[in-house]
Amino acid sequence: MFNALVVEKDEDSGKTSAAVKQIGLDDLPEAEVTVAVEYSTVNYKDGLCIGPGGGLVRKYPHVPGIDFAGTVEESSDARYTPGDKVVLTGWRVGEAHWGGYSQKARVKADWLVPLPEGLSTRQAMAVGTAGFTAMLAVMALEDHGLVPGHGPVLVTGAAGGVGSVATAILAHLGHEVAAVTGRPETEEYLRGLGATKIVAREEINETVKRPLEAETWTGCVDAVGGAMLARVLGQMKYGASVSAVGLAGGAALPATVVPFLLRGVNLLGIDSVMQPYANRLRAWERVAKDLPMDKLEAMVHSATLGDLPGLGRDILKGQVKGRVVVDVNA
Ligand SMILES: NC(=O)c1ccc[n+]([C@@H]2O[C@H](COP(=O)([O-])OP(=O)(O)OC[C@H]3O[C@@H](n4cnc5c(N)ncnc54)[C@H](OP(=O)(O)O)[C@@H]3O)[C@@H](O)[C@H]2O)c1
Numbered sequence: 237m238f239n240a241l242v243v244e245k246d247e248d249s250g251k252t253s254a255a256v257k258q259i260g261l262d263d264l265p266e267a268e269v270t271v272a273v274e275y276s277t278v279n280y281k282d283g284l285c286i287g288p289g290g291g292l293v294r295k296y297p298h299v300p301g302i303d304f305a306g307t308v309e310e311s312s313d314a315r316y317t318p319g320d321k322v323v324l325t326g327w328r329v330g331e332a333h334w335g336g337y338s339q340k341a342r343v344k345a346d347w348l349v350p351l352p353e354g355l356s357t358r359q360a361m362a363v364g365t366a367g368f369t370a371m372l373a374v375m376a377l378e379d380h381g382l383v384p385g386h387g388p389v390l391v392t393g394a395a396g397g398v399g400s401v402a403t404a405i406l407a408h409l410g411h412e413v414a415a416v417t418g419r420p421e422t423e424e425y426l427r428g429l430g431a432t433k434i435v436a437r438e439e440i441n442e443t444v445k446r447p448l449e450a451e452t453w454t455g456c457v458d459a460v461g462g463a464m465l466a467r468v469l470g471q472m473k474y475g476a477s478v479s480a481v482g483l484a485g486g487a488a489l490p491a492t493v494v495p496f497l498l499r500g501v502n503l504l505g506i507d508s509v510m511q512p513y514a515n516r517l518r519a520w521e522r523v524a525k526d527l528p529m530d531k532l533e534a535m536v537h538s539a540t541l542g543d544l545p546g547l548g549r550d551i552l553k554g555q556v557k558g559r560v561v562v563d564v565n566a
Contacts, residue, residue, distance in 0.1 A: 304336025462486025
Protein backbone atom coordinates (compact mmCIF):
# COMPACT_ATOMS: atom_id res chain seq x y z
CA MET A 237 0.00 0.00 0.00
CA PHE A 238 1.15 3.57 -0.62
CA ASN A 239 -0.07 7.15 -0.22
CA ALA A 240 -2.05 9.12 -2.77
CA LEU A 241 -4.22 12.23 -2.73
CA VAL A 242 -7.67 10.91 -3.56
CA VAL A 243 -10.53 13.19 -4.61
CA GLU A 244 -14.00 11.81 -3.98
CA LYS A 245 -17.37 13.16 -5.04
CA ASP A 246 -20.54 12.99 -2.99
CA GLU A 247 -23.18 12.01 -5.52
CA ASP A 248 -26.02 13.66 -3.54
CA SER A 249 -24.48 17.09 -2.95
CA GLY A 250 -22.14 16.98 -5.98
CA LYS A 251 -19.36 18.26 -3.69
CA THR A 252 -15.82 16.94 -3.93
CA SER A 253 -13.34 16.39 -1.10
CA ALA A 254 -9.61 15.59 -1.27
CA ALA A 255 -7.59 13.65 1.33
CA VAL A 256 -4.41 11.56 1.52
CA LYS A 257 -5.39 7.87 1.48
CA GLN A 258 -3.67 4.49 1.21
CA ILE A 259 -4.18 2.73 -2.11
CA GLY A 260 -2.62 -0.37 -3.72
CA LEU A 261 -1.06 -1.24 -7.08
CA ASP A 262 -4.31 -2.97 -8.11
CA ASP A 263 -6.13 0.35 -7.78
CA LEU A 264 -3.92 2.00 -10.41
CA PRO A 265 -5.19 2.17 -14.00
CA GLU A 266 -3.97 -0.37 -16.56
CA ALA A 267 -1.00 0.88 -18.63
CA GLU A 268 2.51 -0.16 -19.65
CA VAL A 269 4.78 1.61 -17.17
CA THR A 270 4.65 1.76 -13.37
CA VAL A 271 6.66 4.62 -11.91
CA ALA A 272 7.79 5.19 -8.33
CA VAL A 273 6.96 8.89 -8.18
CA GLU A 274 9.50 11.12 -6.43
CA TYR A 275 8.14 14.62 -7.05
CA SER A 276 5.08 16.33 -8.47
CA THR A 277 4.02 19.97 -8.57
CA VAL A 278 1.04 22.34 -8.56
CA ASN A 279 -0.30 23.99 -11.69
CA TYR A 280 -3.48 26.00 -12.20
CA LYS A 281 -5.18 22.92 -13.69
CA ASP A 282 -4.21 20.92 -10.58
CA GLY A 283 -6.10 23.50 -8.53
CA LEU A 284 -9.19 22.71 -10.60
CA CYS A 285 -8.72 18.92 -10.31
CA ILE A 286 -8.05 18.94 -6.54
CA GLY A 287 -11.24 20.98 -6.15
CA PRO A 288 -14.51 20.69 -8.05
CA GLY A 289 -12.84 19.46 -11.25
CA GLY A 290 -13.61 22.39 -13.54
CA GLY A 291 -15.05 19.93 -16.08
CA LEU A 292 -11.64 18.26 -16.45
CA VAL A 293 -12.26 15.21 -14.24
CA ARG A 294 -14.89 12.81 -15.53
CA LYS A 295 -14.71 9.92 -13.03
CA TYR A 296 -14.35 9.68 -9.24
CA PRO A 297 -12.53 8.63 -7.10
CA HIS A 298 -9.69 10.50 -8.79
CA VAL A 299 -5.96 10.98 -8.20
CA PRO A 300 -4.90 14.41 -9.56
CA GLY A 301 -1.40 15.66 -10.39
CA ILE A 302 -0.79 16.63 -14.04
CA ASP A 303 3.01 16.26 -13.71
CA PHE A 304 5.40 13.85 -12.06
CA ALA A 305 9.01 12.72 -12.16
CA GLY A 306 10.38 9.47 -10.76
CA THR A 307 11.94 6.09 -11.45
CA VAL A 308 10.49 3.29 -13.58
CA GLU A 309 9.59 0.27 -11.45
CA GLU A 310 8.02 -2.01 -14.05
CA SER A 311 7.59 -1.71 -17.80
CA SER A 312 6.07 -3.88 -20.51
CA ASP A 313 7.33 -1.41 -23.14
CA ALA A 314 10.85 -1.86 -24.55
CA ARG A 315 11.61 1.88 -24.39
CA TYR A 316 11.74 1.84 -20.57
CA THR A 317 13.39 -0.48 -18.07
CA PRO A 318 13.32 -0.48 -14.25
CA GLY A 319 15.65 2.17 -12.86
CA ASP A 320 15.11 4.68 -15.72
CA LYS A 321 14.41 8.23 -14.56
CA VAL A 322 11.38 9.70 -16.31
CA VAL A 323 9.23 12.84 -16.49
CA LEU A 324 5.59 13.18 -17.39
CA THR A 325 3.64 16.32 -18.29
CA GLY A 326 0.35 16.59 -20.12
CA TRP A 327 -1.64 13.97 -22.06
CA ARG A 328 -4.56 14.66 -19.67
CA VAL A 329 -2.83 12.70 -16.92
CA GLY A 330 -4.16 13.98 -13.59
CA GLU A 331 -7.43 14.89 -15.34
CA ALA A 332 -8.85 12.00 -17.40
CA HIS A 333 -6.20 9.53 -16.14
CA TRP A 334 -4.87 9.17 -12.57
CA GLY A 335 -1.88 11.40 -11.99
CA GLY A 336 1.21 12.18 -9.97
CA TYR A 337 -0.17 12.96 -6.47
CA SER A 338 0.71 9.43 -5.47
CA GLN A 339 3.79 7.46 -4.50
CA LYS A 340 3.19 5.27 -7.56
CA ALA A 341 1.64 5.98 -10.97
CA ARG A 342 0.90 3.79 -13.97
CA VAL A 343 0.88 5.41 -17.42
CA LYS A 344 1.39 4.80 -21.15
CA ALA A 345 5.00 4.65 -22.32
CA ASP A 346 4.14 7.19 -25.06
CA TRP A 347 3.41 9.81 -22.42
CA LEU A 348 6.82 9.66 -20.75
CA VAL A 349 10.08 11.37 -21.63
CA PRO A 350 13.46 10.36 -20.23
CA LEU A 351 14.62 12.75 -17.49
CA PRO A 352 16.63 15.42 -19.38
CA GLU A 353 20.37 15.26 -18.80
CA GLY A 354 21.50 17.80 -16.23
CA LEU A 355 18.19 17.89 -14.33
CA SER A 356 17.25 16.03 -11.14
CA THR A 357 13.69 14.72 -10.69
CA ARG A 358 13.13 17.56 -8.18
CA GLN A 359 14.35 20.21 -10.65
CA ALA A 360 12.19 18.70 -13.40
CA MET A 361 9.15 19.20 -11.17
CA ALA A 362 10.26 22.69 -10.19
CA VAL A 363 9.91 23.27 -13.94
CA GLY A 364 6.75 21.13 -14.41
CA THR A 365 4.05 21.87 -16.96
CA ALA A 366 4.24 25.57 -16.12
CA GLY A 367 7.96 25.84 -16.90
CA PHE A 368 7.82 23.45 -19.84
CA THR A 369 5.04 25.60 -21.32
CA ALA A 370 7.02 28.79 -20.68
CA MET A 371 9.87 27.23 -22.68
CA LEU A 372 7.48 26.27 -25.53
CA ALA A 373 6.22 29.86 -25.52
CA VAL A 374 9.74 31.30 -25.76
CA MET A 375 10.67 28.80 -28.50
CA ALA A 376 7.58 29.85 -30.51
CA LEU A 377 8.61 33.52 -30.23
CA GLU A 378 12.13 32.62 -31.38
CA ASP A 379 10.74 30.57 -34.29
CA HIS A 380 8.91 33.77 -35.30
CA GLY A 381 12.01 35.94 -35.23
CA LEU A 382 12.53 37.04 -31.62
CA VAL A 383 16.19 37.87 -30.95
CA PRO A 384 17.67 39.83 -28.05
CA GLY A 385 18.45 43.52 -28.44
CA HIS A 386 15.29 44.77 -30.15
CA GLY A 387 13.35 46.01 -27.14
CA PRO A 388 11.51 44.67 -24.10
CA VAL A 389 9.64 41.36 -24.01
CA LEU A 390 6.49 41.45 -21.89
CA VAL A 391 5.57 38.61 -19.51
CA THR A 392 2.05 38.71 -18.04
CA GLY A 393 1.05 36.91 -14.82
CA ALA A 394 4.77 37.19 -14.13
CA ALA A 395 4.81 36.09 -10.48
CA GLY A 396 2.88 32.91 -11.31
CA GLY A 397 4.45 29.62 -12.42
CA VAL A 398 4.53 30.13 -16.21
CA GLY A 399 5.42 33.80 -15.81
CA SER A 400 8.27 33.21 -13.34
CA VAL A 401 9.97 30.62 -15.56
CA ALA A 402 9.42 32.69 -18.73
CA THR A 403 10.96 35.72 -17.00
CA ALA A 404 14.04 33.76 -15.91
CA ILE A 405 14.57 32.12 -19.33
CA LEU A 406 14.12 35.32 -21.34
CA ALA A 407 16.45 37.29 -19.05
CA HIS A 408 19.05 34.52 -19.25
CA LEU A 409 18.85 34.64 -23.06
CA GLY A 410 19.72 38.34 -22.95
CA HIS A 411 16.27 39.85 -23.38
CA GLU A 412 15.07 42.93 -21.55
CA VAL A 413 12.03 41.63 -19.62
CA ALA A 414 9.03 43.70 -18.52
CA ALA A 415 7.00 41.77 -15.94
CA VAL A 416 3.28 42.44 -15.42
CA THR A 417 2.07 41.65 -11.92
CA GLY A 418 -0.94 42.41 -9.77
CA ARG A 419 1.17 41.79 -6.65
CA PRO A 420 3.51 44.79 -6.10
CA GLU A 421 5.15 42.89 -3.22
CA THR A 422 6.70 40.49 -5.76
CA GLU A 423 8.82 43.23 -7.39
CA GLU A 424 12.05 42.19 -5.67
CA TYR A 425 11.40 38.54 -6.53
CA LEU A 426 10.75 39.37 -10.21
CA ARG A 427 13.85 41.58 -10.43
CA GLY A 428 15.80 38.68 -8.91
CA LEU A 429 14.61 36.48 -11.78
CA GLY A 430 15.93 39.08 -14.24
CA ALA A 431 13.00 41.44 -14.95
CA THR A 432 14.22 44.99 -15.58
CA LYS A 433 10.80 46.67 -15.60
CA ILE A 434 7.70 46.01 -13.50
CA VAL A 435 4.31 46.88 -15.02
CA ALA A 436 1.36 47.15 -12.63
CA ARG A 437 -1.52 44.88 -13.64
CA GLU A 438 -4.08 47.69 -13.52
CA GLU A 439 -2.01 49.74 -16.00
CA ILE A 440 -2.57 47.15 -18.69
CA ASN A 441 -5.75 45.37 -17.64
CA GLU A 442 -8.37 47.86 -18.70
CA THR A 443 -9.97 47.87 -22.14
CA VAL A 444 -9.23 50.89 -24.33
CA LYS A 445 -11.17 52.01 -27.39
CA ARG A 446 -8.08 52.56 -29.58
CA PRO A 447 -7.05 49.31 -31.27
CA LEU A 448 -3.44 50.50 -31.57
CA GLU A 449 -1.23 52.15 -28.96
CA ALA A 450 2.50 53.03 -28.99
CA GLU A 451 4.64 50.15 -30.34
CA THR A 452 6.25 48.96 -27.11
CA TRP A 453 6.89 45.21 -26.88
CA THR A 454 9.11 43.10 -29.12
CA GLY A 455 7.52 39.86 -27.88
CA CYS A 456 5.14 38.65 -25.18
CA VAL A 457 4.50 35.51 -23.15
CA ASP A 458 0.91 35.87 -21.98
CA ALA A 459 -0.43 33.71 -19.13
CA VAL A 460 -3.46 35.94 -18.49
CA GLY A 461 -5.58 36.23 -21.68
CA GLY A 462 -8.80 38.29 -21.53
CA ALA A 463 -8.73 42.07 -21.61
CA MET A 464 -5.00 42.14 -20.89
CA LEU A 465 -4.12 40.11 -23.98
CA ALA A 466 -6.44 42.28 -26.10
CA ARG A 467 -4.64 45.39 -24.86
CA VAL A 468 -1.17 43.89 -25.33
CA LEU A 469 -1.91 43.05 -28.99
CA GLY A 470 -2.33 46.78 -29.68
CA GLN A 471 1.01 47.57 -27.99
CA MET A 472 3.17 45.11 -29.95
CA LYS A 473 5.92 46.37 -32.25
CA TYR A 474 5.56 45.87 -36.00
CA GLY A 475 5.83 42.13 -36.88
CA ALA A 476 6.18 41.05 -33.22
CA SER A 477 4.56 37.94 -31.73
CA VAL A 478 2.57 37.05 -28.63
CA SER A 479 2.57 33.49 -27.26
CA ALA A 480 -0.88 32.92 -25.76
CA VAL A 481 -0.43 30.42 -22.94
CA GLY A 482 -3.12 30.94 -20.34
CA LEU A 483 -6.42 32.40 -19.22
CA ALA A 484 -5.77 33.35 -15.59
CA GLY A 485 -7.56 36.65 -16.32
CA GLY A 486 -10.30 35.27 -18.58
CA ALA A 487 -11.01 33.31 -21.73
CA ALA A 488 -12.77 36.04 -23.70
CA LEU A 489 -10.66 38.09 -26.08
CA PRO A 490 -12.24 41.53 -26.47
CA ALA A 491 -9.88 42.60 -29.27
CA THR A 492 -9.96 43.89 -32.85
CA VAL A 493 -8.06 42.40 -35.80
CA VAL A 494 -6.36 45.76 -36.45
CA PRO A 495 -2.97 44.84 -34.86
CA PHE A 496 -2.81 41.81 -37.19
CA LEU A 497 -3.67 43.82 -40.29
CA LEU A 498 -1.76 47.06 -39.74
CA ARG A 499 1.22 45.83 -37.72
CA GLY A 500 1.60 42.22 -38.83
CA VAL A 501 1.35 41.09 -35.21
CA ASN A 502 1.27 37.29 -34.69
CA LEU A 503 -0.82 35.57 -32.03
CA LEU A 504 0.74 32.15 -31.38
CA GLY A 505 -1.23 29.44 -29.58
CA ILE A 506 0.75 27.33 -27.13
CA ASP A 507 -0.46 23.90 -26.02
CA SER A 508 1.68 21.76 -23.74
CA VAL A 509 -0.73 18.82 -23.33
CA MET A 510 -0.64 17.16 -26.76
CA GLN A 511 2.82 18.43 -27.76
CA PRO A 512 4.56 15.87 -30.04
CA TYR A 513 7.43 13.85 -28.57
CA ALA A 514 10.22 15.45 -30.68
CA ASN A 515 9.27 18.95 -29.62
CA ARG A 516 8.93 17.82 -25.98
CA LEU A 517 12.53 16.61 -26.06
CA ARG A 518 13.64 19.85 -27.71
CA ALA A 519 11.86 21.94 -25.05
CA TRP A 520 13.27 19.89 -22.12
CA GLU A 521 16.79 20.16 -23.59
CA ARG A 522 16.36 23.92 -23.87
CA VAL A 523 15.10 24.07 -20.26
CA ALA A 524 18.22 22.25 -19.05
CA LYS A 525 20.40 24.67 -21.06
CA ASP A 526 18.63 28.05 -20.77
CA LEU A 527 16.97 28.08 -17.35
CA PRO A 528 19.57 28.97 -14.70
CA MET A 529 19.16 26.49 -11.84
CA ASP A 530 19.83 29.13 -9.15
CA LYS A 531 16.91 31.18 -10.53
CA LEU A 532 14.74 28.05 -10.58
CA GLU A 533 15.62 27.31 -6.95
CA ALA A 534 14.70 30.91 -6.02
CA MET A 535 11.14 30.38 -7.25
CA VAL A 536 10.53 27.00 -5.53
CA HIS A 537 8.54 26.17 -2.40
CA SER A 538 8.39 22.62 -1.05
CA ALA A 539 5.16 20.86 -0.12
CA THR A 540 3.77 17.44 0.80
CA LEU A 541 0.69 15.52 -0.36
CA GLY A 542 -1.12 16.77 2.74
CA ASP A 543 -0.56 20.42 1.72
CA LEU A 544 -2.28 19.97 -1.64
CA PRO A 545 -5.93 20.77 -0.80
CA GLY A 546 -4.87 24.22 0.50
CA LEU A 547 -2.44 24.84 -2.35
CA GLY A 548 -5.12 23.91 -4.89
CA ARG A 549 -7.38 26.64 -3.49
CA ASP A 550 -4.49 29.15 -3.40
CA ILE A 551 -3.47 28.69 -7.03
CA LEU A 552 -7.06 29.22 -8.21
CA LYS A 553 -7.02 32.54 -6.37
CA GLY A 554 -3.71 33.54 -8.04
CA GLN A 555 -1.98 33.42 -4.66
CA VAL A 556 0.85 30.99 -5.37
CA LYS A 557 4.19 32.67 -6.07
CA GLY A 558 6.54 30.88 -8.46
CA ARG A 559 6.62 27.09 -8.40
CA VAL A 560 5.70 24.44 -5.84
CA VAL A 561 7.54 21.10 -5.67
CA VAL A 562 5.57 18.30 -4.00
CA ASP A 563 7.69 15.59 -2.36
CA VAL A 564 5.16 12.74 -2.48
CA ASN A 565 7.30 10.60 -0.13
CA ALA A 566 7.66 13.23 2.61
N1 LIG B 1 -1.37 26.28 -22.77
C1 LIG B 1 -0.91 25.37 -21.93
O1 LIG B 1 -0.53 24.25 -22.31
C2 LIG B 1 -0.79 25.75 -20.49
C3 LIG B 1 0.16 25.13 -19.67
C4 LIG B 1 0.32 25.59 -18.34
C5 LIG B 1 -0.52 26.59 -17.88
N2 LIG B 1 -1.46 27.12 -18.70
C6 LIG B 1 -2.33 28.22 -18.23
O2 LIG B 1 -1.49 29.33 -17.98
C7 LIG B 1 -2.04 30.12 -16.92
C8 LIG B 1 -0.98 30.32 -15.84
O3 LIG B 1 -0.67 29.06 -15.24
P1 LIG B 1 0.26 29.03 -13.95
O4 LIG B 1 0.46 27.60 -13.61
O5 LIG B 1 1.40 29.94 -14.16
O6 LIG B 1 -0.74 29.67 -12.87
P2 LIG B 1 -0.39 30.65 -11.67
O7 LIG B 1 0.87 30.22 -11.02
O8 LIG B 1 -1.62 30.79 -10.86
O9 LIG B 1 -0.09 32.04 -12.40
C9 LIG B 1 -1.09 32.84 -12.97
C10 LIG B 1 -0.75 34.30 -12.68
O10 LIG B 1 -1.62 35.14 -13.45
C11 LIG B 1 -1.87 36.34 -12.72
N3 LIG B 1 -3.32 36.49 -12.55
C12 LIG B 1 -4.15 35.70 -11.80
N4 LIG B 1 -5.41 36.15 -11.88
C13 LIG B 1 -5.38 37.23 -12.71
C14 LIG B 1 -6.38 38.14 -13.17
N5 LIG B 1 -7.67 38.01 -12.82
N6 LIG B 1 -6.01 39.15 -13.99
C15 LIG B 1 -4.71 39.28 -14.35
N7 LIG B 1 -3.71 38.47 -13.93
C16 LIG B 1 -4.06 37.46 -13.12
C17 LIG B 1 -1.14 36.20 -11.38
O11 LIG B 1 0.15 36.78 -11.55
P3 LIG B 1 0.57 38.13 -10.80
O12 LIG B 1 0.22 37.93 -9.38
O13 LIG B 1 2.02 38.29 -11.08
O14 LIG B 1 -0.27 39.21 -11.45
C18 LIG B 1 -0.98 34.71 -11.24
O15 LIG B 1 0.10 34.39 -10.41
C19 LIG B 1 -3.29 29.37 -16.46
O16 LIG B 1 -4.41 29.91 -17.10
C20 LIG B 1 -3.03 27.95 -16.93
O17 LIG B 1 -4.22 27.22 -17.11
C21 LIG B 1 -1.61 26.71 -19.98
